[in-house]
Amino acid sequence: MSNINGKVYAMNAITPMKPWKTWIVRGILFLLGHFKSLRQDVVDLSFIEFARWVVLPRRGFPFLGNGQERENLQYDYLLFFSNFNGTWNQYIDAFSAVLSKGLNLIWRWSEKFPGSVPVTNFKQYIALLQFDTDYYYSAYPNAAANDIESAHIVQSSLDQLAAMAERSSPQQFADAYLRFVLEVQCHLGATGDAPVAG
Amino acid sequence: MPNKNGSVYGLTILSPIINDDKATPSHDLQIRDYLAKLSTREDSPFAVAPGTHLARLVVLDDVIYVGMPACEEHLKSKYLIFESNCDGDLDGYLHGLADAIADHLDAIWKHCVGYPGAANRQAFVDYMKACQLNTTFYFAAVNDKSVEDTLRALQTQTAVADFIATHQGNDPATLQREFIQFATELRARPIPRPGSMGSLRDIKTGGHNE
Numbered sequence: 001m002s003n004i005n006g007k008v009y010a011m012n013a014i015t016p017m018k019p020w021k022t023w024i025v026r027g028i029l030f031l032l033g034h035f036k037s038l039r040q041d042v043v044d045l046s047f048i049e050f051a052r053w054v055v056l057p058r059r060g061f062p063f064l065g066n067g068q069e070r071e072n073l074q075y076d077y078l079l080f081f082s083n084f085n086g087t088w089n090q091y092i093d094a095f096s097a098v099l100s101k102g103l104n105l106i107w108r109w110s111e112k113f114p115g116s117v118p119v120t121n122f123k124q125y126i127a128l129l130q131f132d133t134d135y136y137y138s139a140y141p142n143a144a145a146n147d148i149e150s151a152h153i154v155q156s157s158l159d160q161l162a163a164m165a166e167r168s169s170p171q172q173f174a175d176a177y178l179r180f181v182l183e184v185q186c187h188l189g190a191t192g193d194a195p196v197a198g
Numbered sequence: 199m200p201n202k203n204g205s206v207y208g209l210t211i212l213s214p215i216i217n218d219d220k221a222t223p224s225h226d227l228q229i230r231d232y233l234a235k236l237s238t239r240e241d242s243p244f245a246v247a248p249g250t251h252l253a254r255l256v257v258l259d260d261v262i263y264v265g266m267p268a269c270e271e272h273l274k275s276k277y278l279i280f281e282s283n284c285d286g287d288l289d290g291y292l293h294g295l296a297d298a299i300a301d302h303l304d305a306i307w308k309h310c311v312g313y314p315g316a317a318n319r320q321a322f323v324d325y326m327k328a329c330q331l332n333t334t335f336y337f338a339a340v341n342d343k344s345v346e347d348t349l350r351a352l353q354t355q356t357a358v359a360d361f362i363a364t365h366q367g368n369d370p371a372t373l374q375r376e377f378i379q380f381a382t383e384l385r386a387r388p389i390p391r392p393g394s395m396g397s398l399r400d401i402k403t404g405g406h407n408e
Contacts, residue, residue, distance in 0.1 A: 002238075005238055008252065010252075010254045012254075012256055012279070012281075014258070014261060014262055015262075015264070016261065016262075016264065016268060016271075025334075026334060029200075029334045029335035030334075030335075032335055033200060033335050033336075039337065042337060043339070046339070048337065048339060049251075049252065049283075049338075049339050049340075050206075050208070050251070050252060050283040050336075050337065050338050050339070051336075051337045052208050052210065052281075052333045052334075052335060052336045052337065053333075053334050053335045054210055054331050054332070054333050054334055055334045056212075056331060060331070061212065061214075061273075061275075061277070062212050062213065062214060062277075062328060062329045062331075063214075064214060064311045064312035064328060064329075065311075065312065066311050066312045067216075067217075067311065068214050068217075068274075068275055068311045068312075069217070069274040069275065070274070071273060071274055071275070072274070073261075073271055073273075074269050074271055075261075075268075075269070075271065077261060079210075079331075081210075081254070081281050083252050083283070111264050111268040112264040112265060112268055125264075128262065128264065129262050129264070131256065131258060131259070131262075132256070133254045133255075133256050134229070134230050134233045134234070134254075134255055134256050134257055135233035135234075135236055135238070135254060135255040135256075136238065136252075136253075136254045137238050137242050137244040137245070137250065137252065137253045137254070137393065138238075138251070138252045138393070139244075139245065139250060139251055139252070139345045139348070139349065139392035139393055140251075140348055140349060140352055140392075140395050141238075141393065141395070142395055143348075143352055143395070145339045145340075147352065147355070148339070148340055148348055148351075148352070149339065149340060150355065151348065151351035151352045151354065151355040152340065152343060152347070152348070152351045154351065154354055154355045154358050155347075155350065155351040155354045155355070158354055158358055158381065158384075161377075161381075162377075162378075162381040162385075165374060165377055165378050165381065166378060168374075170369075170370035170371040170373075170374050171370050173370060173373065173374040173377070174370035174373055174374070177373060177374075177377065181362055184358060185362075187355070188355060188358065188359040188362070189355075189359065190356055190359065191352060191355075191356070191395065
């Protein structure tokens with residue numbers, strides 16, 4: 001079992017919801033998906049590589065016959081999967097501090113959700129609902145979300161410079177190279193092991 | 199469609215695990231045992247098969263009881279969750295998995311109810327789709343780049359930093375000549391293998407401060 005691979009942490013959580021509340025959550029997540037401004041805080045936090053919420057209705061568990069018993073549940077369930085950089089404590093702290101309104105909007109419909117502030121109760125709730133990852137793979141384990149975004153900026157700038165390098169004079173190239181360095185200087189740096197948190 | 203964000207597909211599969219009292223060890227434990235021994239680096243099945251950014255396999259033992267006044271309820275089956283963030287369309291991705299890592303898929307999913315095996319491609323794809331859950335909201339920080347694009351970009355990022363550091367103060371003609379050579383060599387350099395860009399570390403449990 002490992003929730004961590006390189007710089008990425010895999011979180012899984014499942015919360016029960018009364019079925020009538022599911023539709024409210026679906027509506028909120030629909031709005032979140034369609035209005036970029038509503039998810040700007042998540043983008044700004046910039047330590048989440050991928051994340052998803054899945055509403056799983058009580059009669060929506062896959063049933064394949066072949067001797068499988070059909071589920072008989074009272075609650076719908078909200079599944080949350082996140083791939084984030086940093087430690088569990090840093091992640092929940094940041095969520096609680098920056099996204100408390102958004103989190104409350106999504107999770108307040110789950111049974112016994114205590115609110116994302118104060119953070120102590122919120123952490124206890126998440127720890128109760130979390131289940132561990134058995135196998136976790138990343139194609140680029142030692143790169144954080146910021147590394148990836150920066151790497152693509154460097155690649156794009158390099159491609160532009162390379163395209164003009166052969167058809168410009170040395171002085172024109174030197175000027176363009178200087179602009180290139182200014183453009184990418186904040187996006188350089190090596191990837192590697194994550195720092196050890198105390 | 200919520201399963202997609204840009205060009206990235208968020209695949210969520212929930213496969214019921216065979217519940218057989220006579221199986222020793224139980225099927226869920228056999229899955230966990232197999233996964234515990236599976237490489238997470240460049241020889242990972244998901245590095246061998248094309249198109250996976252990040253993926254996880256998780257055995258869901260049961261739903262979680264949050265305490266009174268909520269009702270306590272339990273699942274009748276355990277489920278294998280496969281969560282993948284992958285390139286392209288679903289059919290192409292599933293066919294790619296079946297083509298490249300059929301043995302691993304069979305070794306894991308043979309413990310699941312109704313699994314037909316990866317040898318029968320269409321039955322395999324149909325089975326996976328029967329177990330698929332639709333994502334309600336899907337977030338991808340970078341949603342327009344393939345796995346290869348990202349691996350190449352990370353390689354470029356390191357190489358550019360080295361180039362800049364070692365070419366400070368060059369005259370324009372030398373700088374231009376060496377840059378052209380650098381860019382040509384970088385283009386020709388093979389893309390790092392997925393899962394390879396990391397040093398070996400002990401398995402971490404994911405404690406709250408790790």
